[in-house]
Amino acid sequence: xxxxxxxxYDLGTTATKAVLISNNIKFLASSVAQYDTIFxxxxxxxxxxxxxxxxxxxxxxxxxxxxxxxxxxIAAITFSSQMQGLLPVDRNCNPLxxxxxxxxxxxxxxxxxxxxxxxxxxxxxxxxxxxxxxxTGGSPGLSGKDQIPKIIWLKHEAPDIYDQTYKFLDVKDYIxxxxxxxxxxSTDLAYVWWxxxxxxxxxxxxxxxxxxxxxxxxxxxxxxxxxxxxTDIIGNVSASAAQELGLSTGIPVVCGAGDMTSGAxxxxxxxxxxxxxxxxxxxxxxxxxxxxxxxxxxYTGCVGSxxxxxxxxxxxxxxxxxxxxxxxxxxxxxxxxxxxxxxxxEVYQIFDNxxxxxxxxxxxxxxxxxxxxxxxxxxxxxxxDDNVRGGLINLSLDxxxxxxxxxxxxxxxxxxxxxxxxxxxxxxSVDWLAIIGGGAKSDVWCQIYANVMNRQIKRVExxxxxxxxGAGIIAKLALGEIRDVSGIKEYxxxxxxxxxxxxxxxxxxxxxxxxxxxxxQNKNWFxxxxxxxx
Numbered sequence: 343x344x345x346x347x348x349x350x351y352d353l354g355t356t357a358t359k360a361v362l363i364s365n366n367i368k369f370l371a372s373s374v375a376q377y378d379t380i381f382x383x384x385x386x387x388x389x390x391x392x393x394x395x396x397x398x399x400x401x402x403x404x405x406x407x408x409x410x411x412x413x414x415x416i417a418a419i420t421f422s423s424q425m426q427g428l429l430p431v432d433r434n435c436n437p438l439x440x441x442x443x444x445x446x447x448x449x450x451x452x453x454x455x456x457x458x459x460x461x462x463x464x465x466x467x468x469x470x471x472x473x474x475x476x477x478t479g480g481s482p483g484l485s486g487k488d489q490i491p492k493i494i495w496l497k498h499e500a501p502d503i504y505d506q507t508y509k510f511l512d513v514k515d516y517i518x519x520x521x522x523x524x525x526x527x528s529t530d531l532a533y534v535w536w537x538x539x540x541x542x543x544x545x546x547x548x549x550x551x552x553x554x555x556x557x558x559x560x561x562x563x564x565x566x567x568x569x570x571x572x573t574d575i576i577g578n579v580s581a582s583a584a585q586e587l588g589l590s591t592g593i594p595v596v597c598g599a600g601d602m603t604s605g606a607x608x609x610x611x612x613x614x615x616x617x618x619x620x621x622x623x624x625x626x627x628x629x630x631x632x633x634x635x636x637x638x639x640x641y642t643g644c645v646g647s648x649x650x651x652x653x654x655x656x657x658x659x660x661x662x663x664x665x666x667x668x669x670x671x672x673x674x675x676x677x678x679x680x681x682x683x684x685x686x687x688e689v690y691q692i693f694d695n696x697x698x699x700x701x702x703x704x705x706x707x708x709x710x711x712x713x714x715x716x717x718x719x720x721x722x723x724x725x726x727d728d729n730v731r732g733g734l735i736n737l738s739l740d741x742x743x744x745x746x747x748x749x750x751x752x753x754x755x756x757x758x759x760x761x762x763x764x765x766x767x768x769x770x771s772v773d774w775l776a777i778i779g780g781g782a783k784s785d786v787w788c789q790i791y792a793n794v795m796n797r798q799i800k801r802v803e804x805x806x807x808x809x810x811x812g813a814g815i816i817a818k819l820a821l822g823e824i825r826d827v828s829g830i831k832e833y834x835x836x837x838x839x840x841x842x843x844x845x846x847x848x849x850x851x852x853x854x855x856x857x858x859x860x861x862x863q864n865k866n867w868f869x870x871x872x873x874x875x876x
Contacts, residue, residue, distance in 0.1 A: 346417025348817045349405075349593075350810040351398060353423040353513050354601070355379065355443065356622050358394060358692065360401035361810035362409055365417070367818070367833035369804045371409050373401040380440060385486075387445035391429055393435045394513065395520055402587045413590040419579065422605065422809030423514035423597030425531055430507040435519050438503045438605040442492050444514075445661070445719060445813045447728055449495040450486025478536050479634035479782045480656070482645040485720055485728035489535040492538065493561055509567050513856040514598055520692050522577030522595050527567045530603040530655070533646035535563065538569065542642075546651040563850070567802045572599040572648040573820040574855040596813075599648040602626060604812030606655055607648055609776035609802055610834030612827050614653075617765065617772050619758055619791065619799075620808075621781025625663025626723075627761040631656050635768045640724035642764040648816055649827060656768060658723035658761030662756050664781040666732070667693070670750055675743055694786045697751055702793070702846050704749040704855055705741035714746075714753030714856060721757075724764045725861065729872040735860060751787050755794040756857040762795055776836070778808035785838070792840040794850050799840040 349368070352359040356377040364370055375397035380388040396439040396660035406413065429441040442448070454569045474481040482488035486495075489510070496504045511519070515527045531548045537555050541549045549569055556563045556633055570576060598604065602620070604630055609618035630653045636643030644654035671689065678799040704712035713735040721726040734749065766772065775797050781787050782805035792799040815833055818824045824833075 347415050347417050348814040349402070349410065349419045349421070350813040350817070351421050351514075351517070352449060352601070352807075352810045352813075353394060353421060353454060353517065355424050355445070358397035358401055359810065360398070360405045361807055362405055362411060363814040365818075366710045366782045367811055367814050369407060369807050372810075373405040373408070374400065375400045379443065380447070383448070385447045385450065387443050387447075388440035389427070389443050389513075390440050391516055394517060396519060399587055406588055413588065413593070414557060416589065416593050416596045417819040418575075418596050418735070418821060420596040420711070420813040420820075421514040423512065423531075423598065423602050423636065423812040425512065425600035425602060426489060426534055427511070427513045428489055429516055430496065431509055431511055431516070435508070435511075435516070435525065437516075438506055438830075439500070441513065444487060445488040446492065447720070449488075449491025450728060452494045452498065452853050453484060453486055455727060458609075472737075473558065474536060474553060477539050477541065478533070479540050480536060480645070481638060482536050483641050483722055483726050485589055485726065488558055490537065492562070494559060497775065507565050509782055510565055511567060511840055518576055518595060519595070521583045523580055525567050525579040526570045526576050526597065528597045528599055528648075529569055529598050529647055530572060530646035532569045535566075537566065538832055540646065540654075547654075549646070551675060553686075568842070570597045571651070572597050572603070572816050575820055596817045596821075598813050598816060600808045602628060602657065602659065603646065603648040603655055604816060605778050605808040606812065607815050607830060608808040608812035608834060609708055609778050610778065610831055610836070611761065611776045612834075613807075614648065615769055615772070618776035618778060619781040621663050621754065621777070621787060622779035623663070623665045624659065624661055625754065625758055625779070626659040626762075627758060627765050627775070628655050628656055628657040629765070629769075631769060637764055637768060639726070640722060640764040641722045641726035642761070642768065644657070648812070658765045660723055660757055660761055661721055662716055662718045663758070664779065665752050666714070666718060666754055667781070670746065674746070675726045683761050690700070690784065693747055694784050697748045697786050700711050700744040700748040702752075703849055704741070704745040704752060706738055706745055708738060708740035710738040710740060711853065712736055712738070712741050712745045712749045713853070714748070714749035715860065716753045716757050723761050727865070727868070729869045730861065730865070731868060731872060747846060751784065752853070753857070754781075754852055755787075755791045758791065758870055759795045759854055760858065762797075772797065774800055776802055778802050778805045780806040782806075783829040785840075788840045789836070790841045793846045796842045796850070796856065797845060798842070800836040801838045802842070803835045803837045811813075
């Protein structure tokens, strides 16, 4: 076993974070550099790939410098990355346009080409059940944010770019190329392109691009990158990349995984059927399982896992979680000038204090409960509805910012409970969930999750770094320093457990029923109000 360090990159929606991890998977230090998400039109969401490399370079140099790290001590480089980005590159791997990230739904207008009439629950029965479910274990959603409608959009709206495309790359795939000169993606990312055959053969997933699905949508298979396991070593840091980053030539570069699948490993919920939840920019409930299952109407099913080949990751992914709080902070509670004068962590401590002063249910002095709908950018699980939007429901003059904040905390937790229900219905109920993500740093929010879900919540140490820490564990697997799943748990630790308070059980059960009912009663209204948004 080596004594080297791991350099893990968390390539997120808003920033790149370089994280230095000890060989026993302890967080040592990090450096963060932010970039903008570009919204050129309604339904579009892009990143400039130059920003990914620029921030990776600056964070690497800063991290190595401030920790006095000898680059020779870095045993491997690995990644945790946002998923479902699409970047067309030419034969020299130069970007042909900005990347369409996971929030980009411009392809929704071509969904009828993916699922033509007749339709059941929005889907063509033959193509769905006999093709997608059988081959991939899932299917593109109705939001247009998956890879297939994005590629079809390119073919129709930007045919010159499509024709020039050598490969379609996801976020970390492009960075791996910049580091090594090699082109590949990982199984977990390829899985949610819904073009990969994930059926098992001889007890292991096939994990190869499906010729029949590519032919169905006239997608050139040679434009898709080679599929590797997250634990595969793709190559080594090139001389040119080493010079730019201030690193040593030849450091092994591990394929790594998406933020969801690497975070799942760091959560410690690694045995069959154990679950964890995330409060990050987006949110989810997920857990490792050995057999594929799916609830297509709730956009809940399995994706690829970063664990050994026999595992999948059952997932209920939600578009927005912690980003709701960010939106309220930036647009309602503070002006930009005030935020610049206030330390960031001080702002969130203020929020926790205000929420703690407020009664459960965001109950005002006049007895009025306030509810928040967190669907600010549509929703996947459990609604799969690109038309739905957020809101404050039952707002009254007896509410103030304390109630607004508490409603946001609770609304995100209510939505997560809905995802938990769909995941548990596919397998079985659990007594506890691990929790990761930046929002999990809040004791108040973790306790609200425990109360709303009626489950024990175990918080991972350094929950905001879970993706990077999980990528570090993947690196240890790649180097042969962890042999099996049971060995992973040795490197996963919890700093606090939150137990549901029984005195709030009836209140939250009733509010949860009303939360779901709000959507059911207003689904058609949202459709009418937002039908022309794209």
